Amino acid sequence: MTVHAAPREGRARRSTAALPLLLDLVLPLGAYYGLRLAGVDQWWSLLWSAAIPAVAVVVRLVRTRRLDLLALLILTMIGLGLVLSSLTGDPRALLIREAWTGMLGGLIGVWLLASVGFGRPALMLLFRSFVQVKAGEAGLRAWEERWEEDAAFRRGVRVLTAVWGAASLLNAFAQLAFAYLLPVDAAPAAMHACWPVIAVPLFLFHLAYTKRRGLRA
Incomplete structure (x- = not known):
């Protein structure tokens, strides 16, 4: 039984990682088109496509029975967008609501960029749990101590944080531009494709840069 446990756990982790992609990208786009x-x-198609991630948020709140401020904020933005779109009868209002919800990622980008010049960059906080899982408590302590002892490490983490911040801002503003400027039927595909197009080179850069600069735990 031990022999087969690891593959089953690996498949479960891959399924869990793929679920957000399915709920946030594949199903809404498939529903709309x-x-x-x-x-x-267009209005009803956008409404039903927006319902999929909204239902996922509600299900998560019910299952965890825990107040999630981010989930509540997303639901509030969806509700406001539906009210505005209902009053105006304009399907673009639903797109704009989705784009402004995406601006939450832009705020994270601002936070990342601002943290570069003040103390430890925010990326160290965001990646802390990943380092802990990979290297354990001792590895995490050694990784964090490098900030105090290694100037090259500090410089590398600052550069990496700035790149992640810039990518987050680029995604947020690109989605906003697509929502306002593209034809309604073209906008959902462009908005949903925006982050994957940015994320692929971002992750490739991250992997290459952290390896070359010795930033990994």
Whole structure:
């Protein structure tokens, strides 16, 4: 039984990691364009595609039975967008609501960039749990102590944090521009594709840079 436990755990981790991608990208896009092909108008198609991540947030709140401020904020933004769109009858209001929800990532980008010049960059805080899982408590302490002892490490972490911050801001503003400027039927695909297009080179850069600069735990 021990022999087969590791592959099963690996498959479970991959399934868990793929679930947000399915709920946030694949299903909403599939719902929108599937409904449009079926002749449903833009407003209702956007409404049903927005319902998928909203339902996922509600299910998570019910399952965990724990107050999640980010989840509540997302639900509030969705609700406000629906009210505004209902009053105006404009499907673009739903797109704009989604884009402004995406601006939360832009705020994270601002936080990352601002932290570069003040104390330890925020990326060290965000990656702390990953380092702990990978290297354990002793490895985490050694990784954090390098900030005090190694100037090259400090410089490398600052550069990495600035790149992640810039990428987060670029994603947020690109989604906002797509929501306002593109035709309604083209905007959902562009908005959902925006982060994957940015994230692939970002992760490749992250892996290469952390290896070359010796930033990994």
